[in-house]
Amino acid sequence: MTDKKEINKKGSLGSGVAAFFSSLKLTIFLLITLALVSIIGTVIPQNMLRDDYLKVYKESTYATLKAVGFLDMYHSWWFVLILALLTINLIACSWKHFPRTWRFFSHPTRLLDKTLEKASVPALVWRRSWKVMPDDPANLLPRLEGLWSGNWQWSKKEGVNGSEFHYVAEKGRWSRLGVYFVHLSILVIFAGGIIGSLFGIKGFANIPEGEKVTSFYTYGDQRTLVELGFSVECRDFAVEFYESGGPKEYSSDLIIYDNGKPVKEKIIEVNHPISYKGFTFYQSSYGSYGGIVDLELNFRDTGLVLPLKLEVGRPLRLPENWGWIEVLKFEENYMRMGPSVMVLRDPGKGVKPYQFWVFLRFPKFGEENGKTSEFCTFKNIEQLFYTGLQVNKDPGVWVVWIGCIMMILGLYIAFFMSHRRLWLRLAYDADNPKRLQLVLVGNANKNQPSFELEFKEWAEKIKTWD
C-alpha cells in the first residue's frame, strides 16, 4: 500500500530477527496461515459439551482433538500465537516503513533536479521551450497557478543557481498515513478484544414472569454467580407467532430497580436490549415452566364431576377421603397429541398410586380408556413463561468500535486518496540565454493512470502558451 519502490529496497536493518519480523513475506505467510487454520473451527463444532462430541467422535478422537485445541481453537495457544506474531509483524513493518513516509512531511522534495527528472515515470515528464522569451518567466506563474487551483498546495523557489525557477505543487500528502491508520486500527481492535476478555462478563438469567433477579450465572464450565447490584423484574412476557407458525416476536417487559426504586422500564425484544450500569440485557430465549391446569375429575359410579385448579408440580389433597392428585408435567405436543399433562393420582383406600396422560384435544380420551372407577378431563392450561436473557458486560466494546471506525476511514484514505505531486522548473538555456526551458514532472503514489490523463491535459494547455 506504500510505494512499491520503497518496499522493494532491501532494508539494511541491523539484525536478521528484525528483518524477519518486518518482512512483508511474513505478513503474507501469516495471513494465509490464519485463513487456512481458521477453517478448522468452522468444520469441527466448537465449545460443545463432551457428551455431544462423543455422539460424533470416538473417545480417542475426542481426546486428540481436545489436546491439540481444535475444540476451542480460536482461543488455543497456537492461534493466539499466530495473532501475536501478526501483531509483532504489523508493528515492525510499520516501524520500518514509517520513517520513509515521514520524509514526505519532514523533507518534501522541493527541487526538480536531474536525478528526480530521470527517476520519474516517462509518461509524467514533459518538456517544452520557448525560443524567445518575451519577458520575465515569473509572469508565467499566475498562469501556472491557474492550472492547479483547488486543493493544490503551491510553493516556489526563485533564483536557484542564479536563474532557475522552481515550483512545487502537491495534494493529499497526508493520505500516505492511511495505511498506518489501518494498522493502528487493528491494534486498537485487538486491545478492545483483550479488554473484553479480561474484564467482560457474559451470562444468562432466566426470570419467571412476575419475578425479580439480583444476580446471574456466567457461561462456561465453571458457572459463577455474578451480583448485579440492582434487580431486574420481568413484569410480563409475550410471544407472537406468524400464521405459518414461526415466531414473529417475543418480548419481555422489564423493570430495573435500584435501591428498591424503579429506575428504568423497557419492553425488550430481539434487537432491542436494555442497558443499565454497564450491564446489557438481551432477549435471547424463553421457556415455559409449567402453569395452572384446569382438570375435571369424574367419578364413574356417582357421576360426580370435581373441577380442579392445579399448579404443575404441586400435589393437592382432595376433600372427603378421595386422596391426592398432582399434575406432574406439561408437554406442548406429547406424542403429537397436542398439549398434554401427566397426572399422578393416589386415590388412597389401599389403591396403588398410578399415573396417566390426558390431552386437551381429546377430552373423551380418559373416559374411554380408563379402566378405573374415575377419569380425568384436561380442560385448559394457563402456561407460565420465563424470559431467557443474555446478560453482558463488555468494557472493551467501545474500543472495538473505535478501532472499526478507524479501520474503515483508514481503508478509505489508503485506497481512494493519493498523494500527487508536480514539479516545474523554468530555466534559461545555458547555451542560448534567450531560450526558456520548462520541465514538468508529476508523481502519484496511487491511481497513476488517471493522474497521467490529468497530467496530459495540463501539458496540452501549457503547449498553447506563447
Place this chain on the structure above:
Amino acid sequence: MNTYIFSIVTFIYLAAMVVYVGYLAFRKPLVARLATVITLAGFLAQTVAIGLRWYESYELGIGHAPMSNLYESLVFFSWTIIMLYLYIEYKYKLSILGAFVTPFAFLSMAYASISPSVNETIQPLVPALQSNWLISHVVTCFLGYAAFAVSCGVSFTYILKKRYEDRQGAGGLLATFPTSQILDELVYKTIAIGFPLLTIGIVTGAAWANYAWGTYWSWDPKETWSLITWFIYAAFLHARITRGWRGVKAATLSIIGFVAVLFTYLGVNLLLSGLHSYGGG
C-alpha cells in the same frame, strides 16, 4: 409477479453473456453495444422486479427489504454484480470484461430460479432479522461480493493475458485483450473497492450481533468465513507490493479469495450450521 420478471431477467443475462462472448470472438463494436444494451435492459427489469417484490411484501403485511432469504440474496447478488460491471464498463470502456463477469450474474439468477431447494416465496422475517441493520449489513456485504466477483473475472483475464505476453504470443484472440498491466490495475481497483466494503459488512454484522445477541464476535462459521475471506484479500493487498508475489501469484490469490467469498455466502449455509441459518432456505 416479481418472480416471473426475475425468470425473464435470467434469460436476458444469459443472452447478454452469449453476446459478450460473441464480442470476444468477433470484436465488432456493434456487438459490444448490443451486449451492453441487453445487460442494461436486464438490469432495469431486475431493478423494477426488486422494487415490486419489496412492494408486494408490504401488500402481504410482512413488509421488509427483499434481502432476507437465499432467493432474494441471489437476486440481489446478481443485481450488484451487474451494477458494478456496468459502471466499470462505462468508466474504463472495457466491454471485453463482460464475457467474464456476466456469467456470475447469470449463474446466480439461474440458481435462484431453477434450484428446487431455493424457496422463492416472500417469507416473514424471524425476530433476529427485524432490524435496521439488515439493509446496511446486507448491502455492504453484497456490494463487496460483487466487486470480488468482478475482480475474479478480471483475474482470469489477467492470467490468460499474462501467459500470452510471457510467451510473446502474437495475433489470436488474446492479442485483443487489454494489456496485463491494465488488467492487473483493474484487479487491484476492484479489490480496493471490495475490501473496504467487506470490512464495513463485517463491522455492521458485528455491531448488529452485539445489539441482538450481546456479542460482537462469536466465531460462528459465517463470521469466521468472512474473516477468512478478509485474510485472503489482505494477503492479496500485501502480495501486490511484495517482490516474488506480484502478478500471477497475486491474481491467483484474488481468485482463491472469490472462492472463499462463495463459500462464505453459499457454502456456509449449505454445508455448515450456525447463526446465519436464515440464508439457507
